[in-house]
Amino acid sequence: MFTRVFGKPKQDTSSNALATLDKLNETLEMLEKKENVLLKKAAAEVEKAKEYTKRKNKKAAIQCLKRKRLYEQQVEQLGNFQLRIYDQMIMLEGAKATTETVDALRTGAATMKAMQKATNIDDVDKTMDEINEQTENMKQIQEALSAPIGAAADFDEDELEAELEELESAELEEQLLQPTFTAPAPSMQVPAGRQPARPAPAKPTP
Template identity: 80%
Template sequence: MFGRVFGRSKPVPSTLSTLDKLNETLEMLEKKEKLLQKKIALEIEKARDYTRAKNKRAAIQCLKKKKLYETQVEQLGNFQLRIHDQMIMLEGAKATTETVDALRSGATAMKAIQKATNIDDVDKTMDEINEQTENMKQIQEALSTPIGAAADIDEDELEAELEELEGAELEEQLLQPTTTPHMKLPPVQNYSPPAQVPVQRAPPQRNAEDDELAALQAEMAL
């Protein structure tokens, strides 16, 4: 019933859809302005032709149309300025809205983090960490403390013994001669390779058959 009396509320258009509509309207107005500019140029050309033909009345009519077209062009220019102004305002409002939404989201996230993290829990955790760190330091100091025979050693006695060793080493270095005689190397003898001895081959061994053959050849020769 209330809807019939007061009318149903229309959905609010988004900023992007409104900007798109304004852009379309702006393009339409620019096309109309270009068309009117062409008509103005045409009326001026017609007025010149009528003037050359000595038709003054027709020339005046063309100039009147030109004036009407110019008035429409001026109105279209004002419309375009209004649309540009509206677009700038909407773009600024859109940027502002997005910024506010981002800040609101950040604030919500911070509240959620603070709600999930109790300051008392943080303090308790830090106390536990400090206590554990102190305990660990005490444990390390206890482990590094010498025990048994090592604990009975006197550090001052060790320092005095080390000084005596250093003094003895320095005295030994002072007693050493500054220069040492060079050792003579034995003379280098000329090396000559040994003479090659001819290898004497052993005479071939003679067997009984060779002796008999030599004796037979001697008899035949006689």
């Protein structure tokens, strides 16, 4: 069965499976309706048998029970039919899921194969070489842009460092030659009530 299913296109198998499942569901509903009708008829025969028993009509009561047995046999038969249909539905749903899984895996494998075919190892190596070459070119451009040009390129680094050392020495020497700051002498505090006496003015000589 799987061979026939897998040999058909995905769309056909899916539509056929759905149509079959719908048909099986319709059959199940029909069988359930018949089963309910037979159960009602069997129950009705039981009630008739009770009535005939009350009337002491044993023969008629037995006939009712016989018909009840026939109805029950048909109900049992319909139950077996329903079980077969349920089993068929389960198998069909499983086959449908298997088919869809296989189709998905097959599509994925085909896509991967197409991608590998479109991107082979030579293309990858070529792309990586181009990237490395562009990176090296950009590095050289950045180095060229950062190199000093014009008058700044003629400056001697050693001379600049010597000039810097002279500036540092002159700054240190200037700091050493500055006079030391002296703090002012503390003022004398005279206690209150002991102000020094002013000298008496000198008398003029005759």
